Amino acid sequence: MSSAADAAVKIVVHPVKGRCYYATRPIRISETVLQTRPFIGVPAYNGIMKEHCERVCMGCLRWLDHPVGEPIRSALGSPFHVYCSRECEARDWECYHRFEYPFFKDLFQPPASLASAYHVDYIRLLSRAMLRRLWELVDSQAGTSAPRRHGPHEDPHTSFASLENLCSNESSTEPEALAAFKKSAAILEAFLTKVVHPELESRGIPFSEFWTTPVNGTLYDKALELICKEEVNVFGLYNFKIGGIHSERQCYASAVYTTAVFFNHSCAPNVGHHYIETAEGGGLMTFFALRDIQEGEELLISYVPLSTSSGTNPRANRRAFLKHYFQFDCDCARCESEDDSAVNSNQAAAQEWRRICEAYICGIDSCRGWRAPRTPGSLEWVCVACGGVVSVGQSPAGH
Ligand SMILES: [Zn+2]
Ligand SMILES: [Zn+2]
Ligand SMILES: [Zn+2]
Known part of the structure; x- marks a missing residue:
């Protein structure tokens, strides 16, 4: 964990959810919020x-x-x-x-x-x-x-x-x-x-x-x-090196990151993550902001596979997945405002989520990969599967 990243997040004990990560200050899109190695x-x-x-x-x-x-x-x-x-x-x-x-x-x-x-x-x-x-x-x-x-x-x-x-x-x-x-x-x-x-x-x-x-x-x-x-x-480590970029992400290792477990789930997360290989080996997990995040907001990742968590993935599928693998009924903001046919009553939130998906989920030529900042904080996001690049720009003000 770098000390700069430490400053952006803190653990808060929630009476129902237990330990959660919160932003201690405004976090800009692309910023690294946590970097951690497996136990x-x-x-x-x-x-x-x-x-x-x-x-x-x-x-x-x-x-x-x-x-x-x-x-x-x-x-x-x-x-x-x-x-x-x-x-x-x-x-x-x-x-x-x-x-x-x-x-x-x-x-x-x-x-x-x-x-x-x-x-x-x-x-x-x-x-x-x-x-x-x-x-x-x-x-x-x-x-x-x-x-x-x-x-x-x-x-x-x-x-x-x-x-x-x-x-x-x-x-x-x-x-x-x-x-x-x-x-x-x-x-x-x-x-x-x-x-x-x-x-x-x-x-x-x-x-x-x-x-x-x-x-x-x-x-x-x-x-x-x-x-x-x-x-x-447990976290899976994924790449696209065996099944290719048109197949569902491929899990090649599993690891326990005891500091990463405090990210709770949202079907419209504000934090993404990816794995980096360094001189020490594989599995360095980097969490980064998917949009500008305000001070005091909870930091949330998606436990649902990314390629199916885009705007088209119906609520019923996501919830069944979460129930089966993580044993909870999702009541995230997106699930609360969406019905099972993916009609979202909160238009502004739906639009924001679509915008995040466009940056985060590749989809170019049916690529199943997701993107991550080229370097910490970079507004150029690179697809981990096909290497395709997009510029994400700044989040619209007043989120
Ligand atoms: Zn949900
Ligand atoms: Zn080795
Ligand atoms: Zn791609």
Whole structure:
């Protein structure tokens, strides 16, 4: 997070919605409001990645765009893991892969054969989160001079406590989904018992220090709680490199950003986001203003896929999506003023939203991409899929 960006937003605790982001000062269109790295992330095996998981570096989530010759495969662990460099592989082995691979061997077989890659993805994600916690404890025991062990692309300022402090929607999760989560919780419980616990013990650290929040139930209950927290707070990383620009965005990795979760949803958001790859790796998430934002306004993003959240996407579809994936009934300003045939009673708001969509959603030659400022604050927005550019100009005054 840059300090300049910090100044634009603050977290306010709302009595019903919990923690939310608000603008501390007027924010201009295109301005970066927050930049954040994942606490933890893994390449996806689910969806289109079933056959393409070798395109993402396991160690730093870098997209391997132009593999030269044979990909750099894991030498010791899963042969289906690839890395951007041997250095990245060595670090990943030391921090994570030497623990996860012997235990989860089956989950690292060719993903196309897996019954449900969806569940495998979050099991891998959360087992890594548990290993990050292991290193937090080991490093704090060793003192401040200890090198912090985690991926180069992971946020060094977040901790396992920030993951444990997230909200979960366990009580409103559909029974079928909950039944599947329970099976996964038993697997994670075993990982804690058989891998994390002995490793801590061998270093003289009591396992009772593992959780940062009070333990009211069993280890299994805590694992299930963690899955439910992850499920409503996880972000997908998307590009258009496999299915192309005319296909729905393609999720190539999933990650938990514990500082990004305080953006609530609106079907007419004032903040957009995109991912940037840097020298540290992939997954640097940048949030930027889609229009001028007034001091005191809540900052809102859309949880509904962008390509379908344009003016033509009916309210009923959006709400069904949000209910299914995020377990809430959307009552945002746009939903309140729109009926299910997309007729909006608030003409000024509808017009404003159409104008934002024209800038944000590409649609050129049926491109499914969205645009983001070329550089922070730039009024030139570039499509992340096709590279097409538009000038957004300033928002009309008096919004
Ligand atoms: Zn890498
Ligand atoms: Zn809505
Ligand atoms: Zn485009």
